[in-house]
């Protein structure tokens with residue numbers, strides 16, 4: 001890991017800033033070894049991989065999908081302790097990993113269109129609680145010139161109107177050293193910048209969603225039970241080997257972790273799985289005892 005951090009207080013401050021401004025940047029929390037390990041794994045996977053298919057993926061960009069199945073460095077990043085602590089504050093228990101990707105902008109890449117990461121969920125804006133939280137990890141230093149992510153501060157609180165309705169808001173570029181992370185509410189308007197340099201700009205990006213929403217990537221197909229056996233508890237939970245009470249995520253009326261590992265299931269039952277399991281075995285779920293989204 002990079003700099004030592006007091007996870008609890010740092011997570012509280014990040015969560016508060018994301019709630020207020022829509023985004024927060026935490027600088028240099030990955031160490032050099034972690035950056036190199038992730039960047040090398042991505043570079044290897046990019047070989048023979050085609051460039052993006054449209055202006056959203058980026059026609060001069062490499063975008064890799066479904067990286068949670070590609071090894072320990074990606075699992076560790078998805079379950080980075082600071083991010084887990086922030087998500088525990090901003091989302092409901094048993095939040096999910098929505099996608100796990102990397103994006104490399106090559107020289108000459110142009111700006112992405114403005115978008116949000118929650119646009120595909122049919123929930124009116126602004127929503128009371130975040131529908132999801134996105135993270136963009138800089139594996140190269142991000143500069144305005146090489147295509148640092150651009151965003152419109154506090155736009156997570158806007159209604160359904162597009163950025164053109166807010167000419168008074170100036171966009172910011174997430175300039176940050178390698179090993180830093182941009183954390184933002186999925187409702188924040190943002191886009192990848194243009195790469196006007198001679199070098200590439202690489203990031204790993206994980207998005208997370210509320211446990212009652214469908215993740216963008218079908219994580220249970222990407223990491224089926226036989227693969228999930230090697231994952232730690234948090235990673236399994238965020239993939240969907242967990243229950244959103246009373247029974248979202250069930251398999252034949254049972255906790256999905258039972259398909260992976262019965263002892264872990266029993267452990268989860270004693271902690272965050274307890275509410276779920278109680279709900280599954282309760283005779284009646286009423287609007288009063290049903291935990292809502």
Ligand SMILES: O=C(O)CCC(=O)C(=O)O
Pocket residue numbers: 056103112117136147148149150190191192193203
């Ligand atoms: O590459 C970036 O900086 C942002 C990418 C992004 O927002 C996306 O593809 O959803």
